[in-house]
Amino acid sequence: MKKTLLVSLAAGASVFILCQSLAAIPAFARKHGFNCNMCHTAYPKLNDFGQRFRDNGYQIPGQSGREKTVFESSIPLAVRTTAGHSLDKSKPGTTAGFGLYGLDLLAAGVLHKNISFLFVYTPRIDEPAADYRGQENGTNPAQTAAIESASLVFSNLIGEKLNLRIGRFEPDYHLFSSKRPYYIMQPYEIYAFAPGGNPFVFADNQIGIEASGRFKPGLKYGLGLINGTGGVPDNNTGKDVYITLSKTFGKGDGQTAGQRLGIFGYFGRQPTDLTDTVVGATGETNGRDNKSFYRVGGNLSLNWKMVNLQVLVLKGSDDKAFNAIDPSRDYSFWGGFVQFDWAALANNRLVASLLYNWLEPPDYDRPNRVTGFSALLRYYLGSWTAVNIAVHAEYTHRTLGVDNPLKDDVFTLLLDFDF
Amino acid sequence: MKGKKWMMFLPIGLLLVGWGVSLAGGDEKPPPITQVNAQLLGPQRLGPLPPVVTPPNNPQSSAKILLGKQLYFDTRLSKDSTISCATCHNPALGWSDEGPTSKGIAGQMGGRRAPPVSNAAYSPLQFWDGRSPSLEDQAKGPIQNPIEMGNTHQAMIRTVADIPGYVEEFKRVFGEGPITVQQVADAIAAFERTVVTTDSRFDRYARGDHDALTRLEKQGLEIFNGKGHCTACHWGPYFSDGRFHNLGVPARDPKNPDQGRYAVTKNPRDMGAFKTPTVRDASLRAPYLHDGSEKTLESLIDFYDRGGGNDANLDPLMVPLGLTRLEKKALVAFIKALVSLNPEVAAIQPVPESELPK
Numbered sequence: 001m002k003k004t005l006l007v008s009l010a011a012g013a014s015v016f017i018l019c020q021s022l023a024a025i026p027a028f029a030r031k032h033g034f035n036c037n038m039c040h041t042a043y044p045k046l047n048d049f050g051q052r053f054r055d056n057g058y059q060i061p062g063q064s065g066r067e068k069t070v071f072e073s074s075i076p077l078a079v080r081t082t083a084g085h086s087l088d089k090s091k092p093g094t095t096a097g098f099g100l101y102g103l104d105l106l107a108a109g110v111l112h113k114n115i116s117f118l119f120v121y122t123p124r125i126d127e128p129a130a131d132y133r134g135q136e137n138g139t140n141p142a143q144t145a146a147i148e149s150a151s152l153v154f155s156n157l158i159g160e161k162l163n164l165r166i167g168r169f170e171p172d173y174h175l176f177s178s179k180r181p182y183y184i185m186q187p188y189e190i191y192a193f194a195p196g197g198n199p200f201v202f203a204d205n206q207i208g209i210e211a212s213g214r215f216k217p218g219l220k221y222g223l224g225l226i227n228g229t230g231g232v233p234d235n236n237t238g239k240d241v242y243i244t245l246s247k248t249f250g251k252g253d254g255q256t257a258g259q260r261l262g263i264f265g266y267f268g269r270q271p272t273d274l275t276d277t278v279v280g281a282t283g284e285t286n287g288r289d290n291k292s293f294y295r296v297g298g299n300l301s302l303n304w305k306m307v308n309l310q311v312l313v314l315k316g317s318d319d320k321a322f323n324a325i326d327p328s329r330d331y332s333f334w335g336g337f338v339q340f341d342w343a344a345l346a347n348n349r350l351v352a353s354l355l356y357n358w359l360e361p362p363d364y365d366r367p368n369r370v371t372g373f374s375a376l377l378r379y380y381l382g383s384w385t386a387v388n389i390a391v392h393a394e395y396t397h398r399t400l401g402v403d404n405p406l407k408d409d410v411f412t413l414l415l416d417f418d419f
Numbered sequence: 420m421k422g423k424k425w426m427m428f429l430p431i432g433l434l435l436v437g438w439g440v441s442l443a444g445g446d447e448k449p450p451p452i453t454q455v456n457a458q459l460l461g462p463q464r465l466g467p468l469p470p471v472v473t474p475p476n477n478p479q480s481s482a483k484i485l486l487g488k489q490l491y492f493d494t495r496l497s498k499d500s501t502i503s504c505a506t507c508h509n510p511a512l513g514w515s516d517e518g519p520t521s522k523g524i525a526g527q528m529g530g531r532r533a534p535p536v537s538n539a540a541y542s543p544l545q546f547w548d549g550r551s552p553s554l555e556d557q558a559k560g561p562i563q564n565p566i567e568m569g570n571t572h573q574a575m576i577r578t579v580a581d582i583p584g585y586v587e588e589f590k591r592v593f594g595e596g597p598i599t600v601q602q603v604a605d606a607i608a609a610f611e612r613t614v615v616t617t618d619s620r621f622d623r624y625a626r627g628d629h630d631a632l633t634r635l636e637k638q639g640l641e642i643f644n645g646k647g648h649c650t651a652c653h654w655g656p657y658f659s660d661g662r663f664h665n666l667g668v669p670a671r672d673p674k675n676p677d678q679g680r681y682a683v684t685k686n687p688r689d690m691g692a693f694k695t696p697t698v699r700d701a702s703l704r705a706p707y708l709h710d711g712s713e714k715t716l717e718s719l720i721d722f723y724d725r726g727g728g729n730d731a732n733l734d735p736l737m738v739p740l741g742l743t744r745l746e747k748k749a750l751v752a753f754i755k756a757l758v759s760l761n762p763e764v765a766a767i768q769p770v771p772e773s774e775l776p777k
Contacts, residue, residue: 033654034462038645049648062664251725347642
């Protein structure tokens with residue numbers, strides 16, 4: 001039983017790992033004639049300008065209605081993909097091979113003064129290894145098809161104090177984006193962790209509405225009302241809410257300059273019973289027996305020259321009804337990550353990073369305990385307008401479980417390019 | 420169920436509110452794409468300058484350009500015949516002056532640095548605060564500014580009209596009739612429209628000569644358009660967005676700070692904001708910023724690298740950049756590659772007093 005659980009968790013984790021989508025939007029660079037480092041410390045990680053550009057509804061920070069709309073500019077489409085070789089050495093065996101580790105099709109732009117959109121589609125990639133002996137019909141796709149983002153942004157409704165994002169989007173509680181990390185193979189474990197029967201995954205983009213804005217000096221907020229089921233249709237009448245606050249000391253937004261401190265809280269309810277719950281003529285469902293859960297945490301981003309240290313700690317607790325291991329107790333866990341990034345060479349052509357992930361489930365769920373050390377080097381072959389190519393080398397040593405742990409060593413060398 | 424219906428209407432309501440608020444007060448239609456107002460359409464690619472657009476009501480002619488040149492270098496337009504346009508907009512000093520701010524009539528010091536005349540034809544608005552919509556309008560201003568040329572338009576016209584050589588030339592250019600301030604301004608603007616620097620090593624590189632820039636200069640270009648965030652404001656062929664930004668330049672007199680664009684618009688967001696100057700030929704005209712407070716290109720880049728100064732109204736484009744010493748060096752090298760190689764502009768010499776109309 002324990003072994004089955006371990007295998008299924010590992011499989012789940014690897015699907016997530018392979019499915020995590022990575023966003024960078026060369027359509028904007030093409031429109032403005034900028035090169036990628038205008039918005040990215042080194043793509044895909046946003047710098048302060050890029051963060052403000054995103055916050056301002058994909059308009060130049062501090063300005064709105066004074067640039068081309070999608071109807072006047074070049075076609076607002078972009079593609080990002082990662083292809084390369086990965087070697088995974090783990091206890092059961094070694095797998096190695098060339099693979100396509102992600103493909104994003106992006107469209108984004110300004111529709112009208114202070115109205116913009118982002119659309120990201122990740123097509124399904126069926127690419128089972130030659131020696132795959134599992135189920136047929138591509139049940140282990142390297143990437144599942146999804147509309148990862150489809151959102152409208154209404155900016156500057158009350159100056160920069162109020163912006164609305166509606167649709168499916170990356171919520172503001174991801175102060176360290178799960179969609180724009182340097183790491184391609186290794187996610188933030190605490191973002192990816194989804195214990196028991198709770199469908200909520202912290203890393204997921206969510207469907208709903210979010211208000212966000214900034215107050216001088218350096219104070220930002222985000223407030224959202226969402227389904228909490230990722231891209232899956234809603235399954236209950238209740239909505240999840242979240243709030244996030246951050247304060248940046250000094251100039252900048254804490255991405256590449258300034259020292260940022262943030263807190264967040266997510267409070268949700270999800271059904272524990274989905275059987276026989278059709279409530280609408282066209283098959284709408286509403287789950288029953290909604291039970292609550294929460295995620296709270298804090299984060300810190302420290303900058304010095306081109307060094308950035310990111311720390312995130314998250315504590316989660318799910319109602320005991322979600323707890324398949326011990327239904328008499330709420331399932332509480334905590335974890336986080338520490339990431340150290342350094343950008344070097346002219347125009348940040350080289351990025352080096354170290355990442356430590358940890359996930360501490362309750363004592364009675366020791367097989368889910370995770371620790372992971374990762375390191376990467378990225379070298380950008382060019383920093384041209386709207387085209388970017390990076391050679392990406394990544395290594396992760398990951399330990400899952402405590403007694404008889406599953407140890408993984410993953411080496412990956414790939415090309416990451418977008419245009 | 421009731422709750423669900425309410426939820427359905429919430430986003431629709433918010434959408435409507437969003438549209439309403441965002442459209443409120445704004446019948447603003449996007450302007451048509453023309454060379455004249457290209458700046459209004461947001462960031463453009465860096466590249467060679469297009470031909471200058473001449474306003475229909477002030478067509479160019481060689482006679483008008485010559486007349487404008489003579490007026491530009493003629494100190495008799497000022498009250499005490501000591502100051503000409505060229506005193507502060509000196510071709511030998513990058514069409515600006517030594518600074519840090521400009522010296523006007525009777526040794527009076529202005530509060531701002533002289534903006535360059537070169538390529539001013541591409542600027543949608545003139546003066547650091549953009550109070551003037553055209554070169555023609557701008558040319559009238561300094562003549563009657565008490566600190567600059569200290570004259571009145573009437574007195575200046577009387578002076579010009581008393582010089583037979585000018586009378587003859589105005590007649591040739593504008594036809595019969597009394598000389599007017601508008602004609603003086605039109606002639607000066609016509610001359611200024613010839614001071615365009617369309618050829619630099621950068622322009623040659625942009626036109627396809629890949630050897631026109633050194634490796635360091637190319638690196639500088641990459642940083643200029645990337646990590647340095649320079650093109651966030653200094654974009655397009657003119658290397659300027661023609662807009663106004665508060666860089667947090669410390670006020671010389673904190674009790675009476677220069678209001679910049681706010682003095683024109685009365686919009687609080689414009690407090691302390693000044694027009695983005697072109698970077699073309701910038702290396703020829705130190706010191707920098709609207710008050711000439713940064714003495715060298717190096718110190719100017721250091722200023723930007725720190726994210727500008729401190730001001731409650733600091734432009735959100737200003738963030739610390741984290742530039743390395745090499746990156747700063749590359750930026751300076753690139754900016755120096757923007758120096759004009761146009762022989763016709765280099766050949767523009769001050770008109771000697773002896774050659775001015777008598």
